[in-house]
Amino acid sequence: MKSQATALYPFVPSGPDYDAALAFFAEIGFETMWKHEGLAGLKFAAAYFMLQDIDVPEWQKNQMITFEVDDLQAYWSEIDAKGLGAKYAGVKTRPPTDFPWGREVHIIDPAGVCWHVRQAPRP
Numbered sequence: 001m002k003s004q005a006t007a008l009y010p011f012v013p014s015g016p017d018y019d020a021a022l023a024f025f026a027e028i029g030f031e032t033m034w035k036h037e038g039l040a041g042l043k044f045a046a047a048y049f050m051l052q053d054i055d056v057p058e059w060q061k062n063q064m065i066t067f068e069v070d071d072l073q074a075y076w077s078e079i080d081a082k083g084l085g086a087k088y089a090g091v092k093t094r095p096p097t098d099f100p101w102g103r104e105v106h107i108i109d110p111a112g113v114c115w116h117v118r119q120a121p122r123p
Contacts (some may be wrong), residue, residue, distance in 0.1 A: 006011050009041075015090070016113025018053040019075045019107050024110050025051065029046040029077055072096055072119035076105050 014021035022032060022040060029047075030042040038053030047067040069075040076096050084091045084107075094106035105117040 002049065007048070009048050009050055010065060011050045012063070012109075013054045013056055013114060014051050014064065015060060015109070016055045018051075019050060020088060021110050024084070024091065027082055027084060027087075027106075028076075028107065031110050051099050055111070057112065064114045064116060066116040066118060068118045068120035072105060072117065074101055075117060079105075079107070 001039040006024065018038065020123065022042075025042050026032070029044040030047075031041050033041040033048075035041075040051045042049055042051055044067070049065070058076065073096060079093065084093060088110045090110050090112060092106075096103050096105050104117050107115040107117065109115060
């Protein structure tokens with residue numbers, strides 16, 4: 001194949017409360033770029049996804065997304081200080097943990113999707 005992919009923009013379910021999901025993602029660094037009829041484009045530097053106003057628990061509890069940050073420890077310090085689990089139903093966070101594939105922070109969002117936040121490779 002001669003064409004090359006340049007980006008991947010997954011659709012992510014909001015869970016039962018679309019507005020709460022938008023607020024949650026703003027707290028973890030994502031800016032709402034646009035909204036239209038139950039769909040929003042969210043961006044955090046080079047990371048981008050579309051938040052869909054849909055609640056399908058079976059899908060949500062099985063979906064995982066990974067994004068990278070330039071400084072995992074600093075990112076963890078910022079989000080940990082926000083007490084997200086107390087503000088948003090169902091949200092859980094796991095501090096930086098070493099795995100065979102790298103160091104990650106895990107965040108369960110209000111819909112139940114598991115976000116793996118990794119340290120970006122250093123040049």
